[in-house]
Amino acid sequence: MIDFILIIPELFLLTATIILLLYGLQSERKNVLSLLSLLSLSSLFFTGLLLWNNPIISCSFFFNACILDHLTFFLKSLIIGSSFGALLISLNFLRISATYSFETIILILFSVSSMMILVSSYDLLPFYLAIEFQSLCFYVLAASKRHSEFSTEAGLKYFLLGAFSSGILLFGFSLIYGFTGITNFEDLAKITMSEALPFSMNLGMVFIGVGFLFKITAVPFHMWAPDVYEGSPTSITAFFAIVPKIAIIGVFLRFFGFCLFFYEWGTILMLSSLGSMMLGSIAAMSQFKLKRLLAYSSISHIGFMLIGFCCGSIEGVQALLIYMIVYMLMTTGLFSIALSLKDSVNFRTSFIESINQFSMLAMTNPILALSLTILLFSMAGIPPLAGFCSKFYLFFAALSSSLNVLACVGVLTSVISCFYYIRLIKIMYFESPFLDYHCFPFRLSFQNSFILAFVTTFIVFFFVYPSPLFLLAHKTAIALCF
């Protein structure tokens, strides 16, 4: 019974979600949506409170199938925080875009709770189950805009490739289980430490690696990401782009870092990281749709995060965690803008799609243009913004693990990726507008402007006093390694 105390936050969130679902079904009122979103936000908030007030810092429970430590605490806080942000910025969008049903919010909450379980899983079984739970929610979410062909196509693609990658992952798990008879991380760690691994074990690992790279859209397995990003409703894209990556990278960090040792993975992840950085930054140059651009940019950022994976040192993990936080904040900021700018032609319904529509933004809404500029410079890694701090620490970790090639390619691709980030700035500031083809100036909703202001302030002033975040990440990284 004591074990259930340890998962009170998850239990609370699940219960709250189910109650909200029932309430949504029962209620016949028109404004059920706004009430539900408010309630869901507050339930996320209370989950966060419960998480933060959990007296037990680290232990494993449910017969060693789940674990609580600094890493899970960190990741769960991040997941709750980011999904709170993602939900907050998409409230206005959900209200305006007509094709809405309240189940979207319910599914988002379900996926959040599944991700919380995912990061605390300590056994292959809950690991796989939680990943599937999470993916299933996302398949539905991607296809939630039923009347749009794009959205259905995105949902279908995402489902097929996601199911395929889950299959590969599962096959890897079964190989591992078949050859060791063990599913628990701790026991697996003991086995892999002790003796030379048989070939089939390596095969299983490769399958798991492929599944992992699929899920985080790293390069050889990235093809679904741009289509899914573009096709899904923007609020869902925001959610995709921000939250699940944290959970998946977090749990695989434990899996690769702790359970199956790093060296076996080095080459695969390194190649994938190189590919992601290069493809992400080069392919994004020829993109003119905003969401596709963001998709490719996220691929290149994933490449950077994989550098942290490849290091296999405390610094590497620490750099990865810092990068994750900063990236999450930057993406939230970007999407909070993307979710509120509307097309000038039919501004009631249509949100901007092409990056050309940013023209005139500096004239019509200078403050917004300025914050977007700061965000983009930070994404490009120009000092003294937060994006730079996270990147330089990553390169430092790479060099200290003598991954010189990765570091060099990393800095070079970050220069290349500057090209398309500053192209957006160029469009905003310098380009004369296409007539009736620019975004409509209007007031941001309160939530979006709040999030944007918070993120921009963080990005600008992070440089002044970065120590707390570095210390936090360091503590978390150490918790993983010992």
Next chain:
Amino acid sequence: MKYLLLFVIFFPLLAAFFLAFFPEHKKEHQKWIKNFAFQSSLLNFLASLFLWIQFDSSTPKFQYGCFVDWLSSVSAQGEPVYGSSLTLGVDGISLFFIILTTFLTPVCLFTGWSSIQNYVKEYCIAFLVLETLMIAVFCTLDLLLFYVFFESVLIPMFIIIGVWGSRERKIRAAYQFFLYTLFGSVLMLLAILLIFFQTGTTDLQILLSTEFSEKRQFLLFLAFFASFAVKVPMVPVHIWLPEAHVEAPTAGSVILAGILLKLGTYGLLRFSIPMFPEASLYFAPLIYSMSLIAIVYTSLTTLRQIDLKKIIAYSSVAHMNFVTIGLFSLNAQGIEGSLLLMLSHGLVSPALFLCVGVLYDRHKTRILKYYGGCVHTMPVFSAIFLFFTMANISLPGTSSFVGEFLILVGVFQNNPFVAIIAATGMVLGAAYALWLYNRVVFGHFKAPYISYYSDLNRREFWMFVPFILGVTWMGIAPNVFLDPMHCSVANLIG
């Protein structure tokens, strides 16, 4: 005393912060904003003069030292593993660059007084932020933070070129400026990380006493050089400079020529030469030859240009390469000469850009063939332009002469051949500068093209006066500027 330096660095930032909350709806508001920005930058200039007055020139130590813990973390065993701190200090080398920066910023704000009509508030903010960043570059004693400030200058400069530049081509120029500089300096970032990885610190004062193996010195030197060579600019990577100069607004050119070009040579002097002495010795011939090519090539290129700003931009390239020759002569005369030439170029070249700005404000063109016979319509301007043209070709009595003379003396001891070729650069410089002056000022007044004309107004005249005073002062009594440098330079090469 340490608060004086902090004040000089952060006061412009503070002013920019206040400025951000000023309303800007009416015409009077714009006037307030300009006044406020100008006066605060002037105040900062005065404060920076106190740095000079209080400066103790009998010691090579860094003065006004200040240490703020910036980023530290502890290992599992509780000992610090990573540390980088905001270590600030001023020595004889950086002192005058700080003063030059604070001197040029009010000028930039002043020169945009009437020609900048849109985004006035943003203009002032951009320059004030830029000022803080540039001063910070010159007095930070931490490699990583040097890199941060060195790079972050890009953001305001990108916006200055792109927003207030004059033509459509400005976008291309802003891009080139941005990508060239960034591409060069990321290699420096890797080098800095490598240094940190080897020594466990990025504090310059500790690194100066660190020995790197020869092979690693070469690698690090080249990585640093990639970044500084773009900024200087050395010849194969100088293309961004004429573009950026031509498209930038007048104030942007002033800052580019006055300060940003100095960042590269300052970096070479502050970091490359003392940290990698063997590599500096080894690569000196490379740098000599690159600089010689640059001097001769850009001087000749200048003859063919028809854009006024491009001509001055190319002459800047020539002068800055003179500076690198002086730096790598690795003796006291050469280095002090190049410091002096940097300062002098920081006065002369901005003044020339201001001259071009004056012409552009009146006639809205910078193409040479529309100008001629300015002396008939703008006598005061012609006199001032003559003065700075002469200073540009380093006439004895002006500041550039002292600098170039010392450089030639210094490099002659080291390598007479280089000195001889470099001296031809002076001849070529005279050729293009005089010919330019000839074409703009003398000859027939081109009445078909120019229908409206007026001489300098009072504001523009007073804008030039401090430059004239500075150039003559430095030319007649260079010891005032050389004295604070002696100890630091001697310490650097000794």
